[in-house]
Amino acid sequence: MVAEKDSLYKERFDGRQFKELRPIKTAVGIVPSADGSAMFETGGTRAIAVVRGPRTLHPQHMQDSQTGILRVTYGMMPFSVWDRIRPGPNRRSEELSKVCEWALGSIVDLAAFPNSVVDVFIQIPQADAGTRVAGLNAAAMALADAGVPMKEMISAIAVGKCDKTLIVDMDKSEEDFHEGEGPTDIPVAVTSRNKNIALLQLDGKISVDELSEVIGMAKVACGEVLKVQMKTLKERTGELQDG
Amino acid sequence: MAEERKIVIPGETIVSGSNYLPSDGTYRDGDDVVAKIYGIVSVLENQVKVIPLSGTYFARRGNTIIGTIVDITMNGWLIDFGGPNRAFLSLNEVPRYINKNELRDFLDYGDSIIAKVWDTKGRSIDVSIKMRGFGKVEGGMFMDVNPNKVPRIIGKEGSMVRLIRDSTGCNITVGQNGRIWLKGSDIDNEIKVRKIINYIVDNSVSVGLTEKTEEFIKNLGFTVNKTNLEQPVEEVTGESISSDEDN
Numbered sequence: 375m376v377a378e379k380d381s382l383y384k385e386r387f388d389g390r391q392f393k394e395l396r397p398i399k400t401a402v403g404i405v406p407s408a409d410g411s412a413m414f415e416t417g418g419t420r421a422i423a424v425v426r427g428p429r430t431l432h433p434q435h436m437q438d439s440q441t442g443i444l445r446v447t448y449g450m451m452p453f454s455v456w457d458r459i460r461p462g463p464n465r466r467s468e469e470l471s472k473v474c475e476w477a478l479g480s481i482v483d484l485a486a487f488p489n490s491v492v493d494v495f496i497q498i499p500q501a502d503a504g505t506r507v508a509g510l511n512a513a514a515m516a517l518a519d520a521g522v523p524m525k526e527m528i529s530a531i532a533v534g535k536c537d538k539t540l541i542v543d544m545d546k547s548e549e550d551f552h553e554g555e556g557p558t559d560i561p562v563a564v565t566s567r568n569k570n571i572a573l574l575q576l577d578g579k580i581s582v583d584e585l586s587e588v589i590g591m592a593k594v595a596c597g598e599v600l601k602v603q604m605k606t607l608k609e610r611t612g613e614l615q616d617g
Numbered sequence: 618m619a620e621e622r623k624i625v626i627p628g629e630t631i632v633s634g635s636n637y638l639p640s641d642g643t644y645r646d647g648d649d650v651v652a653k654i655y656g657i658v659s660v661l662e663n664q665v666k667v668i669p670l671s672g673t674y675f676a677r678r679g680n681t682i683i684g685t686i687v688d689i690t691m692n693g694w695l696i697d698f699g700g701p702n703r704a705f706l707s708l709n710e711v712p713r714y715i716n717k718n719e720l721r722d723f724l725d726y727g728d729s730i731i732a733k734v735w736d737t738k739g740r741s742i743d744v745s746i747k748m749r750g751f752g753k754v755e756g757g758m759f760m761d762v763n764p765n766k767v768p769r770i771i772g773k774e775g776s777m778v779r780l781i782r783d784s785t786g787c788n789i790t791v792g793q794n795g796r797i798w799l800k801g802s803d804i805d806n807e808i809k810v811r812k813i814i815n816y817i818v819d820n821s822v823s824v825g826l827t828e829k830t831e832e833f834i835k836n837l838g839f840t841v842n843k844t845n846l847e848q849p850v851e852e853v854t855g856e857s858i859s860s861d862e863d864n
Contacts, residue, residue: 409671409672409673410671427673427701428673428701429673429701430701430702430703439740442701481627481628483653486675487701488702489701489702490701490702518626518627518654518655519655519671520671520672521654521655521656521669521670521671521672521673521765522654522672523627523642523653523654524627524628524653524654525627525628525644525651525653526627526628526651527626527627527628565628566627566628566629567628567629567646567651603626604626604629607624607626607655608624608626
């Protein structure tokens with residue numbers, strides 16, 4: 375998209391195109407003792423996800439005799455930002471754990487593991503905006519790596535708006551753009567097969583027309599993320615075949 | 618099926634067409650057969666399945682498992698075998714009569730047993746040790762491997778496990794849950810066998826695995842003994858071989 379003529383954000387701070395993603399780096403199997411693990415990095419944001427389970431769920435009253443359940447824990451490391459984040463759960467991390475749990479819960483199929491739990495731990499060692507989407511991308515790869523049955527994969531991206539300009543994969547400097555209409559952050563998670571929206575949040579102000587455009591942009595960007603996720607998972611086994 | 622090994626990720630279409638049957642690790646979506654887990658595709662006739670590369674052990678009827686007693690109930694024992702749930706060994710499934718008050722005398726907490734899965738339909742996984750070769754194990758060494766690599770360790774009709782046993786003289790029992798019991802002449806022997814098994818696990822996806830393993834066994838100072846290869850294995854290892862072989 376070309377920046378609207380009257381928008382105050384005409385050129386991105388890091389020189390990217392408006393629809394361009396930050397460079398992505400991925401890795402699978404980074405925690406050998408876990409059942410599955412993955413790392414997903416976009417620009418200055420890095421997320422690692424570790425999967426443990428399926429295993430027996432305690433406390434017992436949380437068990438579901440019909441199906442296994444998914445439990446997601448999101449957390450930022452104290453040193454992930456320039457000043458310090460107080461360790462431990464807080465209002466924000468509890469919310470993000472919950473929304474990530476709902477997003478991932480829509481794709482996993484744990485009917486074969488009654489009374490069990492699959493634990494997903496998402497940690498952010500380095501943050502530069504878009505941590506929940508990076509976390510979701512890592513978690514999807516880690517779940518696949520753990521051999522958890524899933525209907526499809528999930529890819530996520532944060533689309534933003536700086537003044538009147540829509541941008542894909544916004545970073546921290548863009549999140550702090552306070553001129554004109556100010557910044558708007560819209561994390562979107564899209565499933566790989568049916569292209570359903572598994573997560574959609576909005577922080578800021580946006581018109582209905584712009585929002586549908588945002589979702590269109592997010593679906594295109596998620597397609598690019600998915601390609602990277604697939605490539606990483608497929609090449610992991612390729613490495614094993616050589617060794 | 619020995620053609621090219623295609624790796625799929627969940628949500629990826631494997632084949633299209635209504636004549637294909639979705640099997641393990643797949644589901645049908647309209648006309649497509651779609652992968653549900655991350656693994657290697659196997660198409661036999663028209664049956665499509667995905668062989669997992671990772672994941673916890675999923676008990677099946679007829680499997681041999683090695684587990685530990687973790688709890689004793691009124692009428693049996695609960696066994697941890699590394700899966701998401703525990704297995705249950707009923708008093709009726711042991712070879713002799715045991716008084717309900719003397720369960721601990723027969724199998725105590727922490728004891729390891731080799732057992733056969735005979736029912737997974739009910740609420741729990743039921744195991745039995747009535748048959749010959751099953752029951753409490755003492756001495757030797759245990760090792761845990763990724764349960765998805767067990768078919769590689771067993772080999773085609775037990776060829777791999779027989780190769781190791783005949784070359785090293787060490788008794789090997791492979792539980793399909795990924796736990797292996799080794800009982801050799803001495804601890805050095807068992808450690809060497811553990812090295813061989815770890816070698817197989819690390820190289821499980823490479824071609825010519827049997828030849829490579831033979832080479833590895835020779836390097837450890839054993840002579841590869843192939844004389845007994847024609848004979849079927851008649852002990853417990855034989856049980857684990859017959860069931861559920863993936864290739």
